[in-house]
Amino acid sequence: MEAMKMSKRFFAFGISACIAIYVAYIKWRLDSKPLMGATEGIAESRGDKLNHQAMTTDLSVFYGIMFDAGSTGTRIHIFKFTQQPRETPKLTHETFKALKPGLSAYADDVEKSAQGIEELLEVAKKEVPMELWKFTPLVLKATAGLRLLPGEKAQKLLDKVKEIFQASPFFVRDDCVSIMNGTDEGISAWITINFLTGRLDDPQKRSVGMLDLGGGSTQITFLPRAEETLQTSPAGHTTSFQMFNHTYKLYSYSYLGLGLMSARLAILGGVEGKPSEGEELISPCLPPGFKSEWQHAEIVYKIKGQKAGEPLYESCSNKVAKMLYKKVHKAEEVKDLDFYTFSYYYDRAAEAGLIDKEKGGSLTVSDFEIAAKYVCKTMEISPGSSPFLCMDLTYITFLLQELGFPKSQAFKLARKINNVETSWALGATFHYIDSLNRLQY
Ligand SMILES: O=c1[nH]cnc2c1ncn2[C@@H]1O[C@H](COP(=O)(O)OP(=O)(O)O)[C@@H](O)[C@H]1O
Numbered sequence: 001m002e003a004m005k006m007s008k009r010f011f012a013f014g015i016s017a018c019i020a021i022y023v024a025y026i027k028w029r030l031d032s033k034p035l036m037g038a039t040e041g042i043a044e045s046r047g048d049k050l051n052h053q054a055m056t057t058d059l060s061v062f063y064g065i066m067f068d069a070g071s072t073g074t075r076i077h078i079f080k081f082t083q084q085p086r087e088t089p090k091l092t093h094e095t096f097k098a099l100k101p102g103l104s105a106y107a108d109d110v111e112k113s114a115q116g117i118e119e120l121l122e123v124a125k126k127e128v129p130m131e132l133w134k135f136t137p138l139v140l141k142a143t144a145g146l147r148l149l150p151g152e153k154a155q156k157l158l159d160k161v162k163e164i165f166q167a168s169p170f171f172v173r174d175d176c177v178s179i180m181n182g183t184d185e186g187i188s189a190w191i192t193i194n195f196l197t198g199r200l201d202d203p204q205k206r207s208v209g210m211l212d213l214g215g216g217s218t219q220i221t222f223l224p225r226a227e228e229t230l231q232t233s234p235a236g237h238t239t240s241f242q243m244f245n246h247t248y249k250l251y252s253y254s255y256l257g258l259g260l261m262s263a264r265l266a267i268l269g270g271v272e273g274k275p276s277e278g279e280e281l282i283s284p285c286l287p288p289g290f291k292s293e294w295q296h297a298e299i300v301y302k303i304k305g306q307k308a309g310e311p312l313y314e315s316c317s318n319k320v321a322k323m324l325y326k327k328v329h330k331a332e333e334v335k336d337l338d339f340y341t342f343s344y345y346y347d348r349a350a351e352a353g354l355i356d357k358e359k360g361g362s363l364t365v366s367d368f369e370i371a372a373k374y375v376c377k378t379m380e381i382s383p384g385s386s387p388f389l390c391m392d393l394t395y396i397t398f399l400l401q402e403l404g405f406p407k408s409q410a411f412k413l414a415r416k417i418n419n420v421e422t423s424w425a426l427g428a429t430f431h432y433i434d435s436l437n438r439l440q441y
Protein backbone atom coordinates (compact mmCIF):
# COMPACT_ATOMS: atom_id res chain seq x y z
CA MET A 1 0.00 0.00 0.00
CA GLU A 2 2.70 2.39 1.03
CA ALA A 3 4.69 1.64 -2.10
CA MET A 4 1.59 2.10 -4.24
CA LYS A 5 0.93 5.50 -2.74
CA MET A 6 4.58 6.25 -3.26
CA SER A 7 4.54 5.35 -6.93
CA LYS A 8 1.55 7.58 -7.43
CA ARG A 9 3.35 10.37 -5.72
CA PHE A 10 6.34 9.88 -7.95
CA PHE A 11 4.15 9.85 -11.03
CA ALA A 12 2.52 12.94 -9.68
CA PHE A 13 5.78 14.79 -10.04
CA GLY A 14 4.54 15.25 -13.57
CA ILE A 15 6.02 13.48 -16.54
CA SER A 16 7.04 16.65 -18.32
CA ALA A 17 8.61 18.19 -15.26
CA CYS A 18 10.48 14.98 -14.61
CA ILE A 19 11.84 14.82 -18.10
CA ALA A 20 12.89 18.45 -17.93
CA ILE A 21 14.61 18.12 -14.60
CA TYR A 22 16.37 14.89 -15.44
CA VAL A 23 17.54 16.15 -18.80
CA ALA A 24 19.01 18.91 -16.69
CA TYR A 25 20.54 16.40 -14.27
CA ILE A 26 22.10 14.41 -17.00
CA LYS A 27 23.59 17.40 -18.75
CA TRP A 28 24.53 18.70 -15.35
CA ARG A 29 26.30 15.48 -14.49
CA LEU A 30 28.16 15.51 -17.75
CA ASP A 31 29.13 19.12 -17.29
CA SER A 32 29.73 19.08 -13.59
CA LYS A 33 32.41 16.46 -13.14
CA PRO A 34 35.33 18.79 -13.87
CA LEU A 35 33.67 21.44 -11.76
CA MET A 36 33.15 19.37 -8.64
CA GLY A 37 34.52 21.37 -5.77
CA ALA A 38 35.85 24.08 -8.05
CA THR A 39 33.46 26.87 -7.27
CA GLU A 40 35.87 29.76 -7.36
CA GLY A 41 35.53 32.17 -10.20
CA ILE A 42 31.87 31.49 -10.77
CA ALA A 43 29.96 34.73 -10.82
CA GLU A 44 27.30 34.73 -8.15
CA SER A 45 24.03 36.40 -8.94
CA ARG A 46 23.06 38.57 -6.02
CA GLY A 47 20.39 40.86 -7.41
CA ASP A 48 17.15 41.65 -5.60
CA LYS A 49 15.25 40.52 -8.66
CA LEU A 50 15.95 36.96 -7.59
CA ASN A 51 12.87 35.06 -6.77
CA HIS A 52 11.93 31.46 -6.33
CA GLN A 53 10.60 31.16 -9.88
CA ALA A 54 13.90 32.31 -11.24
CA MET A 55 15.63 29.28 -9.81
CA THR A 56 15.94 27.53 -13.11
CA THR A 57 16.10 30.56 -15.34
CA ASP A 58 18.10 33.60 -14.26
CA LEU A 59 20.02 32.45 -11.26
CA SER A 60 23.65 31.65 -11.61
CA VAL A 61 23.97 30.27 -8.10
CA PHE A 62 21.42 28.57 -5.92
CA TYR A 63 21.41 26.29 -2.91
CA GLY A 64 19.30 23.53 -1.40
CA ILE A 65 19.40 22.55 2.28
CA MET A 66 18.45 19.01 3.32
CA PHE A 67 18.39 17.84 6.95
CA ASP A 68 18.66 14.07 7.43
CA ALA A 69 17.02 13.28 10.78
CA GLY A 70 18.39 9.75 11.12
CA SER A 71 17.85 7.44 14.07
CA THR A 72 21.38 7.95 15.41
CA GLY A 73 22.06 11.53 14.36
CA THR A 74 20.91 14.64 12.54
CA ARG A 75 22.88 15.86 9.55
CA ILE A 76 22.76 18.90 7.35
CA HIS A 77 23.60 18.76 3.65
CA ILE A 78 23.96 22.11 1.91
CA PHE A 79 24.13 21.66 -1.85
CA LYS A 80 25.41 24.46 -4.03
CA PHE A 81 24.30 24.55 -7.65
CA THR A 82 25.45 26.90 -10.37
CA GLN A 83 23.58 27.70 -13.52
CA GLN A 84 24.45 30.01 -16.38
CA PRO A 85 21.61 31.58 -18.38
CA ARG A 86 20.15 29.03 -20.81
CA GLU A 87 22.40 26.36 -19.41
CA THR A 88 21.68 23.47 -17.12
CA PRO A 89 22.54 23.59 -13.40
CA LYS A 90 25.62 21.96 -12.01
CA LEU A 91 26.23 20.59 -8.55
CA THR A 92 29.41 22.31 -7.50
CA HIS A 93 29.72 21.82 -3.77
CA GLU A 94 28.32 20.12 -0.71
CA THR A 95 28.76 21.19 2.90
CA PHE A 96 28.01 18.48 5.44
CA LYS A 97 27.81 18.47 9.20
CA ALA A 98 26.50 15.75 11.53
CA LEU A 99 25.32 15.87 15.14
CA LYS A 100 24.43 13.13 17.62
CA PRO A 101 22.08 11.92 19.00
CA GLY A 102 19.15 11.68 16.61
CA LEU A 103 15.98 13.72 16.92
CA SER A 104 14.07 10.78 18.41
CA ALA A 105 16.30 10.99 21.50
CA TYR A 106 14.40 14.18 22.42
CA ALA A 107 10.97 12.55 22.30
CA ASP A 108 10.36 13.33 25.98
CA ASP A 109 11.96 16.75 25.96
CA VAL A 110 11.05 18.36 22.67
CA GLU A 111 12.41 21.79 23.60
CA LYS A 112 15.89 20.30 23.88
CA SER A 113 15.83 19.25 20.23
CA ALA A 114 15.99 22.91 19.17
CA GLN A 115 19.62 23.48 20.03
CA GLY A 116 21.06 21.00 17.55
CA ILE A 117 18.75 22.11 14.73
CA GLU A 118 19.71 25.73 15.35
CA GLU A 119 23.39 24.85 15.44
CA LEU A 120 23.12 23.19 12.05
CA LEU A 121 21.10 26.11 10.68
CA GLU A 122 24.00 28.37 11.63
CA VAL A 123 26.20 26.32 9.30
CA ALA A 124 23.72 26.98 6.51
CA LYS A 125 23.70 30.70 7.26
CA LYS A 126 27.49 30.79 7.01
CA GLU A 127 27.49 28.77 3.81
CA VAL A 128 24.66 30.37 1.86
CA PRO A 129 25.10 34.07 0.95
CA MET A 130 22.63 36.17 2.91
CA GLU A 131 20.87 37.54 -0.17
CA LEU A 132 20.01 33.99 -1.26
CA TRP A 133 18.60 32.84 2.09
CA LYS A 134 14.97 33.52 1.23
CA PHE A 135 15.23 31.63 -2.08
CA THR A 136 16.97 28.60 -0.59
CA PRO A 137 14.65 25.68 0.17
CA LEU A 138 15.05 24.21 3.63
CA VAL A 139 13.78 20.67 4.22
CA LEU A 140 14.05 18.01 6.92
CA LYS A 141 13.23 14.37 6.34
CA ALA A 142 13.22 11.93 9.22
CA THR A 143 13.83 8.20 8.90
CA ALA A 144 13.65 5.16 11.17
CA GLY A 145 14.09 6.88 14.56
CA LEU A 146 10.86 8.82 14.14
CA ARG A 147 9.11 5.97 12.32
CA LEU A 148 9.65 3.84 15.40
CA LEU A 149 8.25 6.43 17.83
CA PRO A 150 4.57 6.60 18.75
CA GLY A 151 2.89 8.94 16.23
CA GLU A 152 2.09 11.67 18.71
CA LYS A 153 5.65 11.94 20.01
CA ALA A 154 7.06 12.02 16.49
CA GLN A 155 4.58 14.74 15.51
CA LYS A 156 5.61 16.96 18.42
CA LEU A 157 9.23 16.75 17.34
CA LEU A 158 8.33 17.53 13.74
CA ASP A 159 6.20 20.49 14.84
CA LYS A 160 9.11 21.88 16.86
CA VAL A 161 11.46 21.64 13.89
CA LYS A 162 8.87 23.24 11.64
CA GLU A 163 8.52 26.13 14.06
CA ILE A 164 12.29 26.68 13.97
CA PHE A 165 12.38 26.39 10.17
CA GLN A 166 9.54 28.87 9.78
CA ALA A 167 11.38 31.36 11.97
CA SER A 168 14.53 30.92 9.87
CA PRO A 169 15.35 33.19 6.95
CA PHE A 170 15.23 30.32 4.44
CA PHE A 171 12.50 29.31 2.00
CA VAL A 172 10.08 26.93 3.68
CA ARG A 173 6.87 25.37 2.46
CA ASP A 174 4.22 23.63 4.46
CA ASP A 175 5.77 20.24 3.64
CA CYS A 176 9.27 21.26 4.79
CA VAL A 177 9.37 18.77 7.68
CA SER A 178 8.21 15.16 7.39
CA ILE A 179 8.87 11.50 8.04
CA MET A 180 10.03 9.99 4.79
CA ASN A 181 8.72 6.56 3.93
CA GLY A 182 11.23 3.75 3.49
CA THR A 183 10.68 3.40 -0.25
CA ASP A 184 11.38 7.12 -0.84
CA GLU A 185 14.52 6.70 1.24
CA GLY A 186 15.74 3.81 -0.92
CA ILE A 187 14.85 5.48 -4.22
CA SER A 188 16.53 8.74 -3.22
CA ALA A 189 19.74 6.94 -2.27
CA TRP A 190 19.59 4.96 -5.53
CA ILE A 191 19.32 8.21 -7.50
CA THR A 192 22.24 9.69 -5.55
CA ILE A 193 24.57 6.80 -6.23
CA ASN A 194 23.64 6.41 -9.87
CA PHE A 195 23.95 10.15 -10.40
CA LEU A 196 27.33 10.37 -8.67
CA THR A 197 28.69 7.39 -10.58
CA GLY A 198 27.44 8.76 -13.89
CA ARG A 199 24.80 6.18 -14.69
CA LEU A 200 21.73 8.34 -14.92
CA ASP A 201 22.45 9.75 -18.36
CA ASP A 202 22.01 6.53 -20.25
CA PRO A 203 19.17 4.16 -19.40
CA GLN A 204 21.02 1.48 -21.38
CA LYS A 205 23.98 1.80 -19.06
CA ARG A 206 23.89 -0.69 -16.23
CA SER A 207 22.78 0.96 -13.06
CA VAL A 208 24.14 0.04 -9.65
CA GLY A 209 22.14 -1.17 -6.69
CA MET A 210 22.19 0.45 -3.27
CA LEU A 211 22.34 -1.07 0.22
CA ASP A 212 21.96 1.23 3.21
CA LEU A 213 22.30 -0.02 6.78
CA GLY A 214 21.02 2.64 9.16
CA GLY A 215 20.48 2.43 12.90
CA GLY A 216 16.75 1.66 12.74
CA SER A 217 16.11 0.44 9.22
CA THR A 218 17.93 -0.98 6.23
CA GLN A 219 17.18 -0.53 2.54
CA ILE A 220 17.86 -2.41 -0.65
CA THR A 221 17.15 -0.75 -3.99
CA PHE A 222 18.08 -1.85 -7.50
CA LEU A 223 16.83 -1.76 -11.05
CA PRO A 224 15.91 -5.32 -11.97
CA ARG A 225 16.79 -6.47 -15.47
CA ALA A 226 14.66 -9.57 -15.28
CA GLU A 227 10.90 -9.14 -15.52
CA GLU A 228 10.69 -12.17 -13.25
CA THR A 229 12.19 -10.21 -10.36
CA LEU A 230 9.34 -7.73 -10.51
CA GLN A 231 6.74 -10.44 -10.89
CA THR A 232 8.02 -12.58 -8.04
CA SER A 233 8.58 -9.70 -5.61
CA PRO A 234 6.30 -9.51 -2.59
CA ALA A 235 3.72 -6.73 -2.54
CA GLY A 236 5.24 -3.38 -1.64
CA HIS A 237 8.75 -4.30 -2.78
CA THR A 238 8.54 -2.64 -6.17
CA THR A 239 7.90 0.91 -7.22
CA SER A 240 8.20 2.96 -10.37
CA PHE A 241 8.97 6.50 -11.39
CA GLN A 242 9.54 8.48 -14.56
CA MET A 243 12.99 9.64 -15.40
CA PHE A 244 14.52 10.94 -18.62
CA ASN A 245 11.70 9.76 -20.83
CA HIS A 246 11.97 6.38 -19.27
CA THR A 247 9.97 4.58 -16.66
CA TYR A 248 12.17 2.99 -14.05
CA LYS A 249 10.66 0.07 -12.25
CA LEU A 250 12.73 -0.37 -9.16
CA TYR A 251 12.90 -3.03 -6.54
CA SER A 252 13.06 -1.05 -3.31
CA TYR A 253 12.34 -2.17 0.19
CA SER A 254 13.07 -0.81 3.64
CA TYR A 255 13.12 -3.20 6.59
CA LEU A 256 12.08 -1.27 9.68
CA GLY A 257 13.69 -2.72 12.78
CA LEU A 258 16.59 -4.30 10.89
CA GLY A 259 18.92 -1.30 11.07
CA LEU A 260 22.06 -2.17 13.02
CA MET A 261 21.03 -0.70 16.40
CA SER A 262 17.52 -2.18 16.25
CA ALA A 263 19.03 -5.50 15.19
CA ARG A 264 21.38 -5.41 18.19
CA LEU A 265 18.38 -5.05 20.47
CA ALA A 266 16.53 -7.91 18.79
CA ILE A 267 19.64 -10.13 18.98
CA LEU A 268 19.95 -9.25 22.68
CA GLY A 269 16.35 -10.35 23.11
CA GLY A 270 15.01 -6.89 23.98
CA VAL A 271 11.91 -5.21 22.63
CA GLU A 272 11.95 -1.73 21.08
CA GLY A 273 10.65 0.92 23.46
CA LYS A 274 10.40 -1.46 26.44
CA PRO A 275 12.93 -1.18 29.26
CA SER A 276 14.03 -4.55 30.62
CA GLU A 277 13.65 -3.26 34.22
CA GLY A 278 16.62 -4.59 36.06
CA GLU A 279 16.71 -7.77 34.02
CA GLU A 280 19.94 -8.50 32.17
CA LEU A 281 19.92 -9.20 28.47
CA ILE A 282 22.28 -12.12 27.99
CA SER A 283 23.65 -12.63 24.52
CA PRO A 284 25.66 -15.34 22.78
CA CYS A 285 27.15 -12.59 20.60
CA LEU A 286 28.88 -10.71 23.42
CA PRO A 287 32.23 -11.72 24.89
CA PRO A 288 31.79 -14.38 27.62
CA GLY A 289 31.93 -12.81 31.07
CA PHE A 290 31.44 -9.33 29.62
CA LYS A 291 29.02 -7.13 31.58
CA SER A 292 27.99 -3.61 30.75
CA GLU A 293 25.18 -1.21 29.96
CA TRP A 294 23.98 -0.28 26.53
CA GLN A 295 21.83 2.69 25.64
CA HIS A 296 19.45 2.52 22.73
CA ALA A 297 16.54 4.84 21.92
CA GLU A 298 16.95 6.54 25.31
CA ILE A 299 16.65 3.31 27.29
CA VAL A 300 19.60 1.87 29.19
CA TYR A 301 19.82 -1.93 29.04
CA LYS A 302 21.96 -4.16 31.23
CA ILE A 303 23.82 -6.52 28.94
CA LYS A 304 25.96 -9.56 29.54
CA GLY A 305 27.89 -12.13 27.54
CA GLN A 306 26.89 -15.77 27.73
CA LYS A 307 29.14 -18.28 29.53
CA ALA A 308 31.81 -19.77 27.32
CA GLY A 309 30.62 -22.93 25.60
CA GLU A 310 30.55 -23.11 21.84
CA PRO A 311 32.93 -20.83 19.93
CA LEU A 312 31.51 -17.30 19.95
CA TYR A 313 31.02 -17.05 16.20
CA GLU A 314 29.07 -20.32 16.15
CA SER A 315 26.73 -19.37 19.00
CA CYS A 316 26.29 -15.85 17.65
CA SER A 317 25.50 -16.98 14.12
CA ASN A 318 22.81 -19.35 15.40
CA LYS A 319 21.17 -16.49 17.27
CA VAL A 320 21.44 -14.07 14.34
CA ALA A 321 20.05 -16.68 11.91
CA LYS A 322 17.05 -17.19 14.20
CA MET A 323 16.50 -13.47 14.54
CA LEU A 324 16.50 -13.01 10.77
CA TYR A 325 14.47 -16.13 10.01
CA LYS A 326 11.83 -15.36 7.35
CA LYS A 327 12.18 -11.63 7.83
CA VAL A 328 13.97 -10.81 4.59
CA HIS A 329 13.02 -11.41 0.99
CA LYS A 330 15.74 -13.00 -1.15
CA ALA A 331 15.81 -11.41 -4.56
CA GLU A 332 17.50 -13.89 -6.90
CA GLU A 333 18.74 -11.25 -9.29
CA VAL A 334 20.89 -9.32 -6.85
CA LYS A 335 23.77 -11.70 -7.39
CA ASP A 336 24.10 -10.52 -10.99
CA LEU A 337 24.26 -6.81 -10.16
CA ASP A 338 26.81 -4.37 -8.75
CA PHE A 339 25.95 -2.78 -5.41
CA TYR A 340 27.20 0.16 -3.38
CA THR A 341 26.85 -0.05 0.39
CA PHE A 342 26.36 2.89 2.75
CA SER A 343 26.28 3.86 6.41
CA TYR A 344 26.95 1.09 8.95
CA TYR A 345 28.20 -1.32 6.29
CA TYR A 346 30.94 1.25 5.76
CA ASP A 347 31.49 2.16 9.43
CA ARG A 348 31.80 -1.43 10.61
CA ALA A 349 34.05 -2.43 7.71
CA ALA A 350 36.29 0.52 8.59
CA GLU A 351 36.24 -0.34 12.29
CA ALA A 352 37.24 -3.91 11.54
CA GLY A 353 40.12 -2.60 9.43
CA LEU A 354 38.68 -4.10 6.23
CA ILE A 355 38.70 -0.79 4.37
CA ASP A 356 40.46 2.53 4.68
CA LYS A 357 38.35 4.92 6.84
CA GLU A 358 38.70 7.71 4.31
CA LYS A 359 39.00 5.98 0.96
CA GLY A 360 36.52 3.10 1.33
CA GLY A 361 37.09 0.10 -0.91
CA SER A 362 35.56 -3.11 -2.13
CA LEU A 363 34.61 -6.17 -0.06
CA THR A 364 32.89 -9.51 -0.48
CA VAL A 365 30.38 -11.16 1.85
CA SER A 366 33.20 -13.59 2.66
CA ASP A 367 35.42 -10.72 3.78
CA PHE A 368 32.75 -9.76 6.33
CA GLU A 369 32.44 -13.39 7.39
CA ILE A 370 36.18 -13.89 7.83
CA ALA A 371 36.39 -10.64 9.82
CA ALA A 372 33.41 -11.71 11.96
CA LYS A 373 35.06 -15.07 12.73
CA TYR A 374 38.34 -13.39 13.54
CA VAL A 375 36.84 -10.68 15.74
CA CYS A 376 34.61 -13.17 17.60
CA LYS A 377 37.61 -15.44 18.20
CA THR A 378 39.66 -12.58 19.69
CA MET A 379 36.71 -11.64 21.89
CA GLU A 380 36.70 -15.09 23.46
CA ILE A 381 39.93 -13.97 25.10
CA SER A 382 39.25 -10.25 25.64
CA PRO A 383 36.26 -7.96 24.87
CA GLY A 384 38.59 -5.25 23.56
CA SER A 385 37.28 -1.75 22.91
CA SER A 386 34.38 -2.73 20.60
CA PRO A 387 32.37 -5.41 22.41
CA PHE A 388 29.62 -5.28 19.75
CA LEU A 389 31.89 -5.83 16.78
CA CYS A 390 31.49 -9.63 16.75
CA MET A 391 27.70 -9.23 16.81
CA ASP A 392 27.65 -6.46 14.19
CA LEU A 393 29.91 -8.24 11.70
CA THR A 394 28.03 -11.51 12.13
CA TYR A 395 24.74 -9.69 11.59
CA ILE A 396 26.03 -7.99 8.42
CA THR A 397 27.33 -11.34 7.09
CA PHE A 398 23.92 -12.96 7.59
CA LEU A 399 21.82 -10.01 6.47
CA LEU A 400 23.65 -9.84 3.14
CA GLN A 401 23.08 -13.55 2.56
CA GLU A 402 19.42 -13.30 3.56
CA LEU A 403 19.06 -10.54 0.99
CA GLY A 404 20.27 -13.03 -1.62
CA PHE A 405 23.98 -12.28 -1.98
CA PRO A 406 26.36 -15.21 -2.35
CA LYS A 407 29.55 -15.22 -0.29
CA SER A 408 31.63 -14.34 -3.34
CA GLN A 409 29.66 -11.18 -4.13
CA ALA A 410 31.73 -7.98 -4.03
CA PHE A 411 30.36 -4.62 -2.90
CA LYS A 412 31.72 -1.11 -3.26
CA LEU A 413 31.96 0.94 -0.11
CA ALA A 414 32.17 4.71 -0.56
CA ARG A 415 31.48 7.44 1.95
CA LYS A 416 31.91 10.20 -0.61
CA ILE A 417 32.03 10.34 -4.39
CA ASN A 418 33.41 13.54 -5.94
CA ASN A 419 33.34 15.05 -2.45
CA VAL A 420 29.59 14.47 -2.06
CA GLU A 421 28.21 12.26 0.73
CA THR A 422 26.71 9.06 -0.59
CA SER A 423 23.35 9.31 1.16
CA TRP A 424 19.70 9.69 0.20
CA ALA A 425 19.97 13.44 0.80
CA LEU A 426 21.11 14.43 -2.70
CA GLY A 427 18.44 12.36 -4.46
CA ALA A 428 15.78 13.76 -2.13
CA THR A 429 16.99 17.31 -2.84
CA PHE A 430 16.57 16.62 -6.57
CA HIS A 431 12.98 15.60 -5.90
CA TYR A 432 12.28 18.62 -3.80
CA ILE A 433 13.71 21.09 -6.28
CA ASP A 434 11.78 19.27 -8.97
CA SER A 435 8.56 19.72 -7.03
CA LEU A 436 9.30 23.44 -6.60
CA ASN A 437 9.94 23.79 -10.32
CA ARG A 438 6.66 22.10 -11.03
CA LEU A 439 4.89 24.96 -9.31
CA GLN A 440 5.98 27.22 -12.13
CA TYR A 441 4.02 25.35 -14.77
O1 LIG B 1 25.31 11.47 5.06
C1 LIG B 1 25.91 10.65 5.74
N1 LIG B 1 27.25 10.62 5.77
C2 LIG B 1 27.95 9.73 6.51
N2 LIG B 1 27.37 8.79 7.25
C3 LIG B 1 26.05 8.74 7.28
C4 LIG B 1 25.26 9.65 6.55
N3 LIG B 1 23.99 9.36 6.76
C5 LIG B 1 23.98 8.30 7.59
N4 LIG B 1 25.22 7.93 7.93
C6 LIG B 1 25.59 6.79 8.77
O2 LIG B 1 24.39 6.04 8.97
C7 LIG B 1 24.48 5.31 10.17
C8 LIG B 1 23.33 5.57 11.06
O3 LIG B 1 22.13 5.53 10.38
P1 LIG B 1 20.98 6.57 10.67
O4 LIG B 1 21.21 7.30 11.95
O5 LIG B 1 20.81 7.42 9.46
O6 LIG B 1 19.76 5.58 10.89
P2 LIG B 1 18.45 5.36 10.03
O7 LIG B 1 18.83 5.54 8.60
O8 LIG B 1 18.02 3.96 10.35
O9 LIG B 1 17.49 6.41 10.51
C9 LIG B 1 25.76 5.74 10.81
O10 LIG B 1 26.72 4.80 10.44
C10 LIG B 1 26.08 7.07 10.14
O11 LIG B 1 27.45 7.32 10.17
Ligand SMILES: [Ca+2]
Pocket: 070, 071, 143, 214, 215, 343
Ligand atom coordinates in the same frame (compact mmCIF):
# COMPACT_ATOMS: atom_id res chain seq x y z
CA1 LIG C 1 20.12 6.92 7.34
